[in-house]
Amino acid sequence: MAIDLTALRADFPALDHGLAFFDGPGGTQTPRPVAEAIAATLTAPLSNRGAVSTSELNAERAVAHFRSAYADLLNVPAAGVVHGRSATQLTYDFSRHLAKTWRPGDEIVLSRLDHDCNVRPWIQAAARAEVTVRWIEIDSKSTELDLDSYAEALTSRTRLVAVTAASNVLGTKPPVRRIADLAHECGALVYVDGVHYAAHDLVDVPAMGADLFVCSPYKFLGPHCGVLAAAPELLETIEPDKLLPSSNAVPERFEFGTLPYEMLAGATAAVDYLAAMDPSARGTRRERLAHSLGSLHEHEKALRARMEDGLRALGDAVVLHSQAADRTPTLLMTLEGRDAREAQQHLAARDVLAPAGSFYAYEPFAALQLTDPALRAGLAPYNSAGDVDRFLDGLAAFLG
Structure with a gap:
């Protein structure tokens, strides 16, 4: 079970602009077959x-x-x-x-x-x-x-x-x-x-x-x-x-x-x-969806671990609020003594798109007394290890 990430990324014209997208929770990029x-x-x-x-x-x-x-x-x-x-x-x-x-x-x-x-x-x-x-x-x-x-x-x-x-x-x-x-x-x-x-x-x-x-x-x-x-x-x-x-x-x-x-x-x-993301998927469309989304889960799990390891390496400057045992590859963080919107702008200047805000999550922000804005980095099928490294390098430079 595996996704050919190089082939998949070639289907997304937006990636031709050199951008690393971590704003998938707000809306993903569009592959050619959809357009x-x-x-x-x-x-x-x-x-x-x-x-x-x-x-x-x-x-x-x-x-x-x-x-x-x-x-x-x-x-x-x-x-x-x-x-x-x-x-x-x-x-x-x-x-x-x-x-x-x-x-x-x-x-x-x-x-x-x-x-x-x-x-x-x-x-x-x-x-x-x-x-x-x-x-x-x-x-x-x-x-x-x-x-x-x-x-x-x-x-x-x-x-x-x-x-x-x-x-x-x-x-x-x-x-x-x-x-x-x-x-x-x-x-x-x-x-x-x-x-x-x-x-x-x-x-x-x-x-x-x-x-x-x-x-x-x-x-x-x-x-x-x-x-x-x-x-x-x-x-x-x-x-x-x-x-x-x-x-x-x-x-x-x-x-x-x-x-x-x-x-x-x-x-x-x-x-x-989605059903065709893993080329080895066979059977009905529902069966192919189960196979491909299983492969996607493994891909995103590996990238999330890479990102979390990198964030931990940045020390106390990054406070990661995503802590649930069972969760998606979406990470919410605040930056000690720093404005998340400034971090967003710094990353965007490096063609890394990770938004800052509260993202219509009014109740979680109020209940957990989270700082608004916070920085959110969410993974999507087209994200790569290189994207994650660009995000981590850009954030380290901002905190530097």
Whole structure:
């Protein structure tokens, strides 16, 4: 099991500019097959969906192929795949859909580990419905979720638990299945933000115990859009506000307006690219995804170890906040006595892109009293050992 990194990197035109990208958690670079799929869809005959003309059928195929690809990626039925502009937009939409059934006295449980995308929509929906918000806290030493606080937060009145599958700043991967099982014992739905997780691990929505799962293809080599996955049977029970003439079928009733067929084609191509990263992968697309993402995991694990060893060699000048035992190859750090934005600028002058900020992770930064801005370095499939060394050399020169 291995990725041919030289061949893979040749697929990314952005790398021709000599840049080392560590901003993947905010959005990855795009390989040629994804861009070509978008262009081919836009320039072929294309109309609104229908069953008569070539252009209508092209639109239908773009939608069908998209749903099939994300069914394979997420292990859900194609009829349970919903397109959205972003994970934030989908979460806002579904917070409104679900809150229609909430009543004063009901409760929801949120996580201090989460990106604000999986926090603020629920808080705002809860306020409108007069629903109580309870919290899963973070252990400040391990940066893991405190499951004792979760047990205390759950009650017979809990209607929803919203939790991340992986923190976009710390990389922490909480035990989502355990969290989901406890929520289901209370009769609550589980909404999982998988935006960061899906960029690094093979997703299995049913095995995870998620009732609703969101991810963003542009975090794993695709175009800018969002995907929500759920069992079609669950989606049938959720009633959105919609235009009267628009379809009431699942999943179409959750997709408002004409779909961006070219984005769907690009998102499909991203899944196919992931499945082909390891040339030795064989079998169904789901099997090839499992094989290739397993190889990606080994590649990223080796690079993360190289980066962590290099950061430790810099001594107390670097405080690494990513400490969870199970986490993604994303490292959040602060620099003793130094401004992380100045470090970002210093690295950028060396063509090394590692952003500074809080990255919409309002709750983790507040709970852990992290310095804003902090420096984040996240790995993506196209990163190399040379990239890591350039980052470490640049940071050492800045701290020098």
